[in-house]
Each structure stands twice: as C-alpha cells, then as structure tokens.
Amino acid sequence: MNAAAPRRHFASDNYAGICPEAWAALADANTDHAPGYGDDAWTQKATDLIRELFETHCEVFFVFNGTAANSLALASMCQSYHSILCHETAHIEVDECGAPEFFSNGTKVLLMSGANGKVDTAEIERMVKKRTDIHYPKPRAISLTQATELGTVYSPDELKAIWAKAKAHGLKMHMDGARFANAVAALGCAPKEITWQAGVDVLCFGGTKNGIPVGEAVVFFDRELAREFDYRCKQAGQLASKMRFISAPWVGMLKDGIWLKHAAHANAMAALLEEKIRALPEVKFMFPRQANAVFAELPRRAIDGLKAKGWKFYTFIGQGGCRLMCAWDTQPADVEAFAADLRVLVGG
Numbered sequence: 001m002n003a004a005a006p007r008r009h010f011a012s013d014n015y016a017g018i019c020p021e022a023w024a025a026l027a028d029a030n031t032d033h034a035p036g037y038g039d040d041a042w043t044q045k046a047t048d049l050i051r052e053l054f055e056t057h058c059e060v061f062f063v064f065n066g067t068a069a070n071s072l073a074l075a076s077m078c079q080s081y082h083s084i085l086c087h088e089t090a091h092i093e094v095d096e097c098g099a100p101e102f103f104s105n106g107t108k109v110l111l112m113s114g115a116n117g118k119v120d121t122a123e124i125e126r127m128v129k130k131r132t133d134i135h136y137p138k139p140r141a142i143s144l145t146q147a148t149e150l151g152t153v154y155s156p157d158e159l160k161a162i163w164a165k166a167k168a169h170g171l172k173m174h175m176d177g178a179r180f181a182n183a184v185a186a187l188g189c190a191p192k193e194i195t196w197q198a199g200v201d202v203l204c205f206g207g208t209k210n211g212i213p214v215g216e217a218v219v220f221f222d223r224e225l226a227r228e229f230d231y232r233c234k235q236a237g238q239l240a241s242k243m244r245f246i247s248a249p250w251v252g253m254l255k256d257g258i259w260l261k262h263a264a265h266a267n268a269m270a271a272l273l274e275e276k277i278r279a280l281p282e283v284k285f286m287f288p289r290q291a292n293a294v295f296a297e298l299p300r301r302a303i304d305g306l307k308a309k310g311w312k313f314y315t316f317i318g319q320g321g322c323r324l325m326c327a328w329d330t331q332p333a334d335v336e337a338f339a340a341d342l343r344v345l346v347g348g
C-alpha cells in the first residue's frame with residue numbers, strides 16, 4: 001500500500017469502522033451463551049435505552065440494514081394499493097432497488113420536489129389532490145429523511161408543518177433516520193422533538209453510519225403499526241438468530257450519549273471542511289451544510305486530480321457535484337490534507 005495514500009475518505013460515513021464503544025460492547029456480548037432471536041439481555045437493554053432516549057414507550061426492532069428498515073417500516077403502514085410520498089432524492093426511491101415497493105407488494109412511491117432535499121408542504125397538497133379517483137394509488141404515507149440525502153436538516157417547526165398536512169390528508173409519517181444522530185446533534189434538540197412530538201409514526205434509526213458495525217433500529221411510536229412486525233422481519237430474512245451482536249453495539253453507543261458525541265464530531269468535521277475549501281477558486285457549495293456532508297461543485301480537473309491522489313468520494317449521489325461525507329472518525333488532519341490537495345489543483 002502507498003504510505004502517502006489517504007487512510008480515511010470522504011465517500012461515505014459507512015466507510016468508517018466500528019467505534020471503540022460499539023466494539024467493546026460486542027466483546028462484552030461475546031461471552032457465555034445467550035438466547036437467540038432477540039430474547040437476550042442485550043436486546044432488552046438496547047430497547048430500554050431507546051425508550052429512555054425518546055422518552056416514550058415505543059416498540060423497537062433491530063434489522064440488518066437501512067434498506068430493510070425503511071422497506072419493512074413502510075410496508076407496515078401501507079396496503080399494496082396505497083402510495084408513499086417522498087422527496088425525489090429520497091434513498092427509498094433512488095438507492096433501494098425498489099425494495100419499498102417489493103416488501104409492500106407494490107405500494108407505489110410517488111415523488112415530490114423541494115429545495116435542498118426537503119419535502120415542500122405545498123407539494124404534499126399537490127400530490128394528494130392531483131388525483132382522488134379509484135384508478136390512482138391512494139396516498140397513505142409520507143417518508144422524510146433526517147438528515148436529508150443532501151445534508152440538510154428539518155427543524156422541528158418544518159416537521160410540524162408537514163405533520164399538519166399529513167394529518168389533514170390522513171397520511172402516516174415515516175422517517176428515514178440513517179443520519180438521525182447527525183440531525184439531533186445539528187439541531188441540539190431532544191430526539192422526541194423531531195420524532196413523535198412532530199408526528200413521526202415510525203423512525204428508522206440508523207447506527208451503521210455512526211460507528212455501529214451493522215444494524216438499524218426500527219422504532220414505532222405508533223405502536224399499533226408494530227403489530228406482527230416481528231413476523232414481517234422474519235419473513236424478510238431480517239431476524240438475526242444471534243441478535244445480541246446487532247443489539248449490543250447499540251447499548252455501547254447509547255450509554256453516556258456516545259451516539260451524539262460521534263455524530264457531533266462528524267458534523268464538526270464537515271463544518272471544518274466547508275471552512276477550509278470555502279475560499280478556493282471554482283469551489284461552489286450546492287446546499288447549506290447542516291450535518292456531516294458538504295456538497296460542492298468542483299472543476300473536472302480537480303475531481304480527477306483528487307481521485308489520482310487516492311481520495312475517494314462520490315460524484316453521483318444526490319444531485320451531481322461532489323458529496324464529501326465526514327464520519328465519526330474523520331480527523332482534522334484528513335480535512336487539512338484533502339483541502340491542501342484541492343488547493344493545489346485549483347490554484348488557490
């Protein structure tokens with residue numbers, strides 16, 4: 001391996017490894033025997049900690065990844081003749097290979113526009129009223145991503161405005177929280193303020209991007225929707241027999257606010273990156289940086305030059321441009337090195 005090649009990248013927060021606290025909890029769980037399929041003390045503890053965190057008696061299930069979490073959660077809200085409204089850049093639309101439709105036996109995903117990756121309330125109204133006849137799939141749920149695919153964050157007030165529309169039209173609210181921790185860290189609010197107190201019925205609470213090895217929590221604030229969700233998980237191949245190795249890392253993360261500390265760090269690294277490249281010629285930011293991602297338009301020669309130096313980052317995620325994503329383990333030196341390479345390439 002080239003010693004000068006970057007060791008950490010800006011491609012995705014899932015490039016990062018397992019954080020020490022999750023790793024330690026995994027090791028602790030790796031002693032003696034424990035019951036399978038979630039009937040173990042670690043899963044109980046993780047569930048209790050999630051209930052404590054959200055300050056409510058929610059139902060909690062652990063699945064292997066975000067696609068499964070989103071798809072199964074949405075399937076629990078919809079019949080096959082329903083539709084799900086989401087932003088046109090939503091992961092459920094562009095990055096889940098049709099899994100939400102597949103697991104719901106055909107519920108149609110309908111797309112809405114909105115600035116900076118956020119759903120526009122007027123668009124909800126337009127979509128719901130566009131057709132109300134029996135020939136069109138009946139809107140049943142709104143899916144929001146928090147933080148969004150474009151690195152922005154819905155405020156509690158924005159969520160409440162969407163909730164008002166949802167209530168008016170009998171829509172359930174799903175939240176894809178793959179980067180929920182980054183959103184909470186950015187807003188500095190209590191988790192309940194941007195979930196059940198803002199109308200969210202089901203949250204897919206992401207852990208993988210924040211230092212957990214594998215596994216997301218599906219959190220039902222509307223407990224009625226959780227009925228028979230265990231069967232849905234099992235049928236979809238999402239019931240881990242050694243569940244404690246999915247749930248134990250959550251215990252390590254949720255104790256002492258570690259989840260928030262890591263997310264705040266990732267956000268701070270993105271803020272630093274933004275600051276370091278802001279003044280460089282030909283660098284244009286595409287969206288407000290609010291969580292752990294910076295989206296920037298860079299000249300082609302700079303993109304090619306950075307890639308030649310070994311930097312990995314996506315240029316096709318979101319809406320074009322470069323997505324520079326920071327993780328729980330991104331170091332200021334990584335940001336400095338990237339910015340220095342970019343500076344040379346653009347002649348700043």
Ligand SMILES: Cc1ncc(COP(=O)(O)O)c(C=O)c1O
Nearest residue numbers: 065066067068091145149176178
């Ligand atoms: C917004 C969003 N939702 C969900 C996911 C989870 O996807 P996966 O199925 O890869 O765990 C991701 C991962 O990239 C994401 O960015």
